[in-house]
Amino acid sequence: MPEAASVPSPPRAAIGDSEFDRDTVVTRREPGVYDIDLSAGWTIINAVNGGYLLAVLGRALADTLPHPDPFTISAHYLTASQPGPAVVRTETVRTGRTLSTGQASLLQYDDEGNEVERIRVLASYGDLAALPDDVRTTAAPPAMPPMEQCFGPDDSPAPVPGSSAITDRLMLKLDPATLGWALGAPSGKGEMRAWFGLADGRDADPLSLLLAVDALPPTAFEIGLSGWVPTVELTVHVRHRPAPGPLRVSITTRNLAGGFLEEDAEVWDSADRLVAQSRQLARVRLG
Amino acid sequence: MPEAASVPSPPRAAIGDSEFDRDTVVTRREPGVYDIDLSAGWTIINAVNGGYLLAVLGRALADTLPHPDPFTISAHYLTASQPGPAVVRTETVRTGRTLSTGQASLLQYDDEGNEVERIRVLASYGDLAALPDDVRTTAAPPAMPPMEQCFGPDDSPAPVPGSSAITDRLMLKLDPATLGWALGAPSGKGEMRAWFGLADGRDADPLSLLLAVDALPPTAFEIGLSGWVPTVELTVHVRHRPAPGPLRVSITTRNLAGGFLEEDAEVWDSADRLVAQSRQLARVRLG
Numbered sequence: 001m002p003e004a005a006s007v008p009s010p011p012r013a014a015i016g017d018s019e020f021d022r023d024t025v026v027t028r029r030e031p032g033v034y035d036i037d038l039s040a041g042w043t044i045i046n047a048v049n050g051g052y053l054l055a056v057l058g059r060a061l062a063d064t065l066p067h068p069d070p071f072t073i074s075a076h077y078l079t080a081s082q083p084g085p086a087v088v089r090t091e092t093v094r095t096g097r098t099l100s101t102g103q104a105s106l107l108q109y110d111d112e113g114n115e116v117e118r119i120r121v122l123a124s125y126g127d128l129a130a131l132p133d134d135v136r137t138t139a140a141p142p143a144m145p146p147m148e149q150c151f152g153p154d155d156s157p158a159p160v161p162g163s164s165a166i167t168d169r170l171m172l173k174l175d176p177a178t179l180g181w182a183l184g185a186p187s188g189k190g191e192m193r194a195w196f197g198l199a200d201g202r203d204a205d206p207l208s209l210l211l212a213v214d215a216l217p218p219t220a221f222e223i224g225l226s227g228w229v230p231t232v233e234l235t236v237h238v239r240h241r242p243a244p245g246p247l248r249v250s251i252t253t254r255n256l257a258g259g260f261l262e263e264d265a266e267v268w269d270s271a272d273r274l275v276a277q278s279r280q281l282a283r284v285r286l287g
Numbered sequence: 288m289p290e291a292a293s294v295p296s297p298p299r300a301a302i303g304d305s306e307f308d309r310d311t312v313v314t315r316r317e318p319g320v321y322d323i324d325l326s327a328g329w330t331i332i333n334a335v336n337g338g339y340l341l342a343v344l345g346r347a348l349a350d351t352l353p354h355p356d357p358f359t360i361s362a363h364y365l366t367a368s369q370p371g372p373a374v375v376r377t378e379t380v381r382t383g384r385t386l387s388t389g390q391a392s393l394l395q396y397d398d399e400g401n402e403v404e405r406i407r408v409l410a411s412y413g414d415l416a417a418l419p420d421d422v423r424t425t426a427a428p429p430a431m432p433p434m435e436q437c438f439g440p441d442d443s444p445a446p447v448p449g450s451s452a453i454t455d456r457l458m459l460k461l462d463p464a465t466l467g468w469a470l471g472a473p474s475g476k477g478e479m480r481a482w483f484g485l486a487d488g489r490d491a492d493p494l495s496l497l498l499a500v501d502a503l504p505p506t507a508f509e510i511g512l513s514g515w516v517p518t519v520e521l522t523v524h525v526r527h528r529p530a531p532g533p534l535r536v537s538i539t540t541r542n543l544a545g546g547f548l549e550e551d552a553e554v555w556d557s558a559d560r561l562v563a564q565s566r567q568l569a570r571v572r573l574g
Contacts, residue, residue, distance in 0.1 A: 071519070071547070071568065072363075072519060072520040072568045074361035074363075074409060074520065074522055076359075076361075076380070076388050076409050076410075076411055078380065078381045078388055079381070093363070093365065093404065093407055094365045094366070094404065099519065101363050101365055101407070103407070117380065117381065120380055120388070120390070120409055121409075122361060122363050122407055122408075122409050122520075123363075124363055124519055124520055128545075131544075131545035131546055131547075132545055132546050132573065133545070134544060134545060134546070134573050135544040135545070136510070136543040136544060137541065137542045137543065137544050138476075138477060138540075138541050138542075138543075139541035139542055189425075190425060223423070232358070232359060232386065232411055233359040233361065233409075233411055233522070235361055235520070235522040235566065237549060237566075237568050239542060239544060239545065239547065240544065240545065253425075254424065254425050254426035254561075255424045255425075255426055255526060255561050255564060256423040256424065256425075257421060257422040257423060257424050257526060257527065257561075258415075258418035258419055258420070258421065258422070258526065258527065259418055259419050259421065260358070260418075260526065262524060262564060273544075274541075274542050274544075277542065277549060277566075279522065279524075279564075279566055281358065281359045281411075281524050286419065286421050
């Protein structure tokens with residue numbers, strides 16, 4: 001049989017022109033009011049991913065505030081979002097020389113067309129490019145095998161049940177040491193680590209870091225719990241513009257108790273910078 | 288000389304009747320509006336302590352919301368508070384069966400009597416007493432010497448300059464391993480650990496945990512930096528009602544870069560429970 005002609009890879013998407021950008025773009029209806037059709041492409045087990053939603057809110061706030069980059073953003077998740085029409089309402093809380101603070105709400109519509117609040121956010125924005133270059137980080141990147149020795153959803157023998165369109169949007173390669181759950185043998189340790197990128201090749205930027213901290217499988221899976229682990233609250237610190245290339249995301253849970261757990265995420269870029277840190281509080285169903 | 292008659296110790300203050308309670312009480316003026324005179328007793332180097340302010344906001348939200356305890360509370364610090372008159376304005380964002388979410392602002396008055404916002408907060412409240420007893424915490428209490436081998440401000444040969452009335456309100460005994468800064472020999476490690484309580488003996492409760500996470504000297508001192516380290520944002524998770532007796536607070540900084548640092552605090556009670564976790568983003572002056 002003749003060899004199949006090799007198909008050239010599609011060009012890597014660029015920041016500003018990619019799936020992530022198209023699916024997080026908000027249209028300003030009037031000052032402080034932005035419309036969006038939430039994409040069905042970022043769902044995990046039928047729920048719209050919380051990090052994708054945070055990026056949508058982050059984009060609206062970047063338009064509202066005089067500073068471009070989220071430095072610290074705290075989100076309280078109120079009701080479950082659905083793909084479809086939504087509105088983001090923003091408010092400037094305070095503007096300063098190097099930092100500004102804003103508030104934002106993501107709302108959708110009930111059957112009568114009334115607005116129902118999904119998420120409320122407080123965030124302080126600055127300019128990452130204006131920060132001094134001083135780096136005294138004592139944290140170290142996670143010990144992880146090279147990407148070629150890690151595994152993504154397409155390598156998995158047991159697909160996660162339910163619609164998980166987000167896996168088609170991501171380049172996700174999990175550390176085998178945190179993959180036991182997918183093979184019926186969870187480690188019992190609250191850890192999840194992966195190489196992370198966007199499937200269309202778009203490099204990371206401060207807004208996509210908001211997605212990255214919430215885009216891995218739950219640490220609860222490795223602890224041996226199944227089912228949904230909804231986020232109650234998520235705070236992300238964005239500390240540096242990420243370098244081009246894949247990210248490493250390392251998540252740890254140390255305090256599973258009383259039906260709640262925390263997930264601490266660190267995001268490291270290809271230059272070994274700790275570009276983002278986050279902590280979320282999530283609910284678990286025990287037993 | 289005759290022996291001095293021993294003076295009996297004053298009775299330990301009770302939760303609800305203590306310096307902390309009196310200085311955080313808010314008076315409801317009307318639904319969602321609370322007045323308070325911010326005490327000068329909780330200042331550190333002339334700044335009103337951020338944890339004390341968070342406890343004030345937390346008390347107002349506990350009155351507004353149908354659930355009694357802060358589960359996760361995120362505060363963005365906008366302008367510096369001063370002792371004196373202030374108002375807290377609260378809003379119910381959503382009420383649910385086990386969790387409710389609220390928003391609150393602390394405001395003071397400028398020379399013309401206009402309100403100036405000091406802090407804005409989002410918080411989700413629940414009922415700690417209603418949580419199941421399941422504890423699978425893998426974190427361990429910090430290794431610290433017993434309290435008798437730790438040191439408080441009165442033991443220090445070099446008092447911290449500036450008015451620090453808060454030190455009279457607290458029982459603070461620092462781990463000698465994190466005290467080098469007070470002797471001109473900072474360790475270079477971003478760590479601060481202390482036994483913590485209230486000077487009048489009041490036991491801890493969920494609201495005083497909001498104070499505890501922000502009441503130690505800055506880790507920046509041990510890194511060798513001096514000067515003010517103002518909090519930009521602080522998120523606290525309260526995970527369990529603390530047992531009576533002293534707390535252990537352990538704070539770590541691992542990402543000092545670009546003029547900012549994070550402080551991660553863990554609060555352990557006398558029953559070795561991890562009762563609170565927090566992370567704040569703070570600004571540093573480098574060099």
